[in-house]
Amino acid sequence: MKSAVLVFPGINRERDMARTLRLVSGQQPAMVWHTEHELPAGTDLVVVPGGFSYGDYLRCGAIAARSPIMDAVRQFAAKGGLVLGVCNGFQILCESGLLPGVLMRNENLRFICRDVFLKVERSDTPFTRGYNAGQVVRVPVAHGEGNYIADGETIARLEGEGRVIFRYSGPDGMIDPNWNHNGAINAIAGIVNDGGNVLGMMPHPENHVEAEIGSTDGRGLFAGLAEVLKRAA
Numbered sequence: 001m002k003s004a005v006l007v008f009p010g011i012n013r014e015r016d017m018a019r020t021l022r023l024v025s026g027q028q029p030a031m032v033w034h035t036e037h038e039l040p041a042g043t044d045l046v047v048v049p050g051g052f053s054y055g056d057y058l059r060c061g062a063i064a065a066r067s068p069i070m071d072a073v074r075q076f077a078a079k080g081g082l083v084l085g086v087c088n089g090f091q092i093l094c095e096s097g098l099l100p101g102v103l104m105r106n107e108n109l110r111f112i113c114r115d116v117f118l119k120v121e122r123s124d125t126p127f128t129r130g131y132n133a134g135q136v137v138r139v140p141v142a143h144g145e146g147n148y149i150a151d152g153e154t155i156a157r158l159e160g161e162g163r164v165i166f167r168y169s170g171p172d173g174m175i176d177p178n179w180n181h182n183g184a185i186n187a188i189a190g191i192v193n194d195g196g197n198v199l200g201m202m203p204h205p206e207n208h209v210e211a212e213i214g215s216t217d218g219r220g221l222f223a224g225l226a227e228v229l230k231r232a233a
């Protein structure tokens with residue numbers, strides 16, 4: 001698995017992501033600075049990590065989305081390359097037009113940092129092969145702007161085409177406003193683009209991959225990706 005982790009000023013989760021990618025795939029990812037115009041040759045997975053790019057000024061991810069490297073990511077994605085965006089990475093993918101919709105301030109206007117439950121809606125994507133459809137996983141969130149929204153037509157299309165991959169749920173998989181900590185429409189926690197090769201999600205699966213840290217529930221996402229890419233190689 002030849003992965004590339006993008007790095008922008010203010011990003012702070014890139015090392016957590018790189019560590020997880022190395023742990024699960026055995027291969028060290030390339031760290032790619034935002035001013036680069038090209039991805040390393042042979043890249044088969046681009047990861048846009050979490051953090052506070054440009055101090056969240058304007059709107060989370062809005063400035064990073066205009067970085068030179070994002071043109072290369074757009075070209076990579078247009079050819080079917082796999083792109084994963086986590087938290088600020090999800091915000092950057094929305095702001096760069098790679099995913100529809102936008103992440104607004106959390107409904108309670110507070111920064112929320114805690115574990116949440118996620119229902120995995122589909123297991124037949126390259127990102128969720130390590131899970132079963134309907135499985136509930138526990139992963140952390142840490143965001144101030146995780147409240148996903150899009151216009152009605154876009155939401156209907158995402159739902160109709162099965163592109164909502166993760167939803168905030170209760171531990172039993174129940175979708176209920178009480179478990180939707182940020183107020184996202186339809187409890188949406190993660191979506192894919194129309195090609196199914198770009199995934200954005202607010203929670204941080206990279207932080208729950210080791211039993212010593214309390215949970216390995218995030219591991220399935222990376223293990224599934226590593227398996228898909230090993231098979232393709």
Ligand SMILES: NC(=O)CC[C@H](N)C(=O)O
Pocket residue numbers: 049050051052053056060086087088089142143144145146
């Ligand atoms: N952990 C993160 O990536 C946070 C994203 C963004 N800075 C927010 O607060 O919403």
